[in-house]
Amino acid sequence: MDKLQAEGKARKVANGGRADRAAQRDPERTRASILAAATVEFAENGIGGARVDAIAERAGTNKRMLYHYFGDKEQLYLAVLEEAYIGIRTAEKSLNLSDLTPEQGVAELAMFTWKYFLEHPEFLSLLGTENLHRARWLRQSTRLKELHSHFIDKLADLLDRGKAKGLFRVDADPLNVYLTIAALGYFYISNQHTLTTIFGRDLMEEASIEAWKRHIVQVTLASIRR
Template sequence: MKATTRKIRDADATKARILAAAKSEFARVGLGGARVDEIAERAQANKRMIYHYFGGKEDLFKVVLEEAYLDIRNAEQALALDHLSPREALETLVRFTWQYYLDNPEFITLVNSANLHRGRHLEGSERLRVASRRFVEMVRDILERGAGEGTFRTGVDPVQLNITIAAIGYYYLTNRFTGAVMFERDYMSEDALEQRLAFNIDTVMRLVLA
């Protein structure tokens, strides 16, 4: 029994190392540029283990993408926004999304890579569909509570609102290099990041306030 338990723990640890290495490699060079040899070396595993646990490179890419999206969805649920007032809940969500992008730059590059391949690696993920439905319902609940107390206007689409929350942070960060050249400002200075967050919150609130 002890030997079996240890074997399971070892297998779980190996899979975790492979996923972490693959996430880093796919975020760095994309699906096309990633090499199984490099992932194996980073994970301190051999190629046979990668094929054994995950199949080929594309299968591994699917798992990495699914886990990346599920991570942010689970983190959003952990905010427990239903215990906050609608206005505070929505502001918390905007702050969280912004900070998540800053803390997890690999997520943004993985999203870029997923869209480069037209989302086909996520099409079969029922786990992701379920998590996304839960997220939409969470935002819908915030909006309905706000409308019910007269704070928010009625008829705001939770999906459209989420697209806006994601976009105003995502675009700023993915275009920070070209933007710095064109607008002659340091997008990533502490002051600039604080100003951007304040602008994001103000923008979203103006969209929903009654």
């Protein structure tokens, strides 16, 4: 064994130009940059197309560190997925709807979801990958099972208030309303490339995005109003 201990530092690689580190040793920073790089790589290529070497290079480190901090490719993917879910759940918490009228509240929740999807296409992409694999990693993660959304509760509250005022249909269901909002946002963004190609119209220009936001709100409200 160990035939070449005397060789050691052969090629010095000249950095590669990725993440220049302030301190040479910074576990937190290294871990975070691997996670960020992995998020991009998994979102762009799916789990089968993602390359461990590409992640290491993007993170400005090397494979060894990736295995050191995350174990293997699948566990790294799981960490990426968990972080993505934590991201949206954290953002959701910041949304306070209790001061708004039921209609305003539902509209606000819909616009929030749209905005979040628009600003986090990597989350949508990871969702797509996860669904391709029948939620294999999501189901496996105890951490994610404990991290539930409060949106259904918030919506139930808004709907109850609206029903009490006679504004909303008594059979309006919070899960249905949430799925409607999520579906309209998700599809438009995640399928933008095939849609744009087929219909020959750029769905991602400012005006179209704004129009679709209004459409989501209008459709959602129209479906629950009496």
